[in-house]
Amino acid sequence: MSGAIAFLRSGQGLLVVAIAVALAAGLVLSALGRPELATFAYRAGTAAVLATLVVSIIASLRRGQFGLDIVAALAMAGALAVGENLAAAVVALMYAGGQALESYADGRAKREMTALLARAPRTAVRHRGAELETVDIEVIRPGDRLMIRRGDVLPVDGTIAGGRALIDTAAVTGESLPRHVADGAPVMSGTTNVGDVFTLLATRPASESTYAGIVRLVRDAIEGRAPMARLADRFALGFLAATVILAVAAWAISGDPVRAVAVLVVATPCPLILAVPVAIVAGLSRAAGRGVLVKGGGALEALARVRVIVLDKTGTLTHGEARLADIEVFEGFDPDEVLRLAASLDQASPHVVARALIAAATERGLALATPEAATEAPGEGVDGIVEGRRVRVGGRAYVLSALADGQTAPMRPLPAGVGVVVSVAVDGRLAGRILLADGIRDGTEALLARLRGLGMRRIVLATGDRADIAEAVAGGLGFDEIHAGLTPEGKIAVIAAARASGPVLMVGDGVNDAPALVAADVGIAMGVRGAAASAEAADAVLLSDSLDGLADGIAIAKRARQIALQSVVAGIALSVAGMLAAAAGYLPPLQGALLQEAIDVAVILNALRALR
Incomplete structure (x- = not known):
């Protein structure tokens, strides 16, 4: 109910309601034999949507952005001009509804990512001598003793002080089961106490804690735009030109302006301007739910194209501790x-x-x-x-x-x-x-086999450790190459050489890995225990202390990109077929409007498959 109220109060919601009421009123008035009033209702509702659309187009042009919404504006204006008022109203309703559907789809796709932001605690209960006080988390300093109650989200990184704790790490690491943490053991901010009350000894201020870093990465990911989405914008002028040329040709050959309007009405921009971003954001959300925080659509698409993986050893392939x-x-x-x-x-x-x-x-x-x-x-x-x-x-x-x-x-x-x-x-x-x-992580051999199945041509080990240790640890795992004793510059050289086999993914955890993470086409950092420098330099962060998320992230990226391309190809193909039928006179404006929006809804729903 609250979601419906919020929708109705939003600008998009009011616009959809306004045009829906106008269209319904027009149909009723037409049935009652009042065609002049029905025409007024159709035109008034369409004018409201068209005015909003024109204002939006002008604002975009002032920012130097040329969008495909111009096609929708031409379709509405053209339908009104030739007296196809009902078709104009249908186009207006479907356009406003499509924008609302895009907003809903985008919001659903981001739900898991924004949930991380919503969970961020704002206050904490701090011990002050024999008393307790509620304070903003910004004032917490290392050494402060905090009371963590059942259900509380840990506000800062710290250690358990006095007894054991039962911690649910699912929101941060993706682990499905809570785990017991011993007295004196470290715990991460953003995790949840699902057991008895315990005392947390803060080791970092809130601004430097694990969860604060994750929140910053989430914001970066949400704000990122995929290259495919920018590519859609660049194709806008060509798509508009082709649509106008076909519409003018249909009018010139037939002498009937209605055919031109039908072409404009059925020319749907949604497969490019909606399907791609929705699929990419859905992929980002899905990856975040599996403990792989990808910093934006561009990084997700690059991850889908990698063919070579370079793995660091210490802390990545191994646990990073003796x-x-x-x-x-x-x-x-x-x-x-x-x-x-x-x-x-x-x-x-x-x-x-x-x-x-x-x-x-x-x-x-x-x-x-x-x-x-x-x-x-x-x-x-x-x-x-x-x-x-x-x-x-x-x-x-x-x-x-x-x-x-x-x-x-x-x-x-x-x-x-x-x-x-x-x-x-x-x-x-x-x-x-x-x-x-420093032994290899459990399941490493199965992970490498799965990576091969995802299309990796080469898997390379690059470590600064001694050659004998590197060979002993990884010699039987099927690496294509093992490079040991490497400096940070040496790892960059390995990445440069590996690029001959395709786009390169680098996975590392230490400060010394940061240059290599930047040099690779895609850099992924081990975010739980890894250095802050590597997390900042990387394009994505594994939130759990495990490489399992690596294969999941690649698979999700590949699927999201595949679904986006499917939506574009299928949507454009159907739109072109409809435009040709309209130009030939087989598809009147009203039927063209309905076909257009059926295509729009189909490609958006198809894009949402990336969430599964």
Whole structure:
């Protein structure tokens, strides 16, 4: 009901109602034998629509925009001039209704994207000593403690403080199921608390948080215009000229001006001016719903045409963080115990490797002890007491320096793909070493196969990592090329070489990937954990920490472009056929008007298929 009221209050809604009332009144008056009053009703209603259209055309011409609405204006004016008043009223109603339908279709296509904007929180509940206060999110600063109630959208990025939380990330990442987040773990703004009340410790101001960045990207995407839509505008003059020439020729050959009006009436501009933007915006909306935020129609069309994909490794093909690969122990030591002691001591260190050991121990359900007398040698390791035992964790040289006299550590070859080795000594004895690697994301092999099925001619790995690690991680996945040890300039060179096989898509996540994302025909950034620079440089952002959305985004882009082209080809073909029939005298103005709008409605509804 509220949507209907809003429609009636809008300018388009009032115009549709006005011409519909005028047309209905004219038909009733004609049936009652009052043709002069019926003619007045038809002409008055048409004049209202025509006046609005002329004002719009003049405004467009002043902006240097030449649109196809001129054809509709000529059709109405011509029908009034030759006395085809009913046909003029039908054209006016269908034109006004078509504009309203376009507005509805465009709004429906943008619904999922604008929903992100509508969900943006404006206020938050902040702890102030023992009291609570409601504040605008703009005043929130890192370190503030916020109360997040059930159903609240997280206003800023932060960490869980005190207990666990149940978070629904669907609006941001597309994940269908809520997930439990442990105490101290990071959470993103824009996600929703679907569990009990918890405290959020803000780590970023609202303006720099994940959701604020997504909102900015959404606005950019909504405002973007597709090249095909601009192409339609450039064809406007040619289409108008062809229509006028055919209309004048029909009049000159037959001597009947009504034939010229019929040609103008049936010449529908909607397949170009409506179908393309509706299909493209529908594709943008559909992609956003699958966690792929494309920055505008131009980027979506470019994504549909890519034939080569260049993937970064760290953080893109892999998780971007060290994970436990294996534990090698010496006689007398148990693997889980070595990991537990090392992780317990590493609780005293903020190092990224320390966090990896703690996470591995937690995943195995190992109970960590509190370290005592812990001292850290920056860049080397940590030494301290765990449950009364002297433990040293770190690099090989650092740990060997704590061994008893005469004790040695055999050098064993590292397994393929291992990037970090952590040595562990307990009570002056070498206990073992913990091997860490950055493994590939689950489902990567299936993803690459799906990309092949979407028409990718070449899939290339480009990484700054060592060649042996790159080969170990990706050697069996079927990449056409693997380039390792690359600088940012090196990645740009790889993209330039790959362009010989077709338009290139680059996927990356780090600051060092930003130049390559710009150099590629289409750049896609990993937006959840990726660097802000890469997200800004990219044409699209994957909102989930997964590559699954990559294939979805390409498939959606291809389908949206295909549907847009289908609508244009079918609509123009039907319009040309109708124009020729009208020129030959087989299609009077009234029937031509009805045919025109049937085509318009059909192409718009076809364009909306891109939402599915």
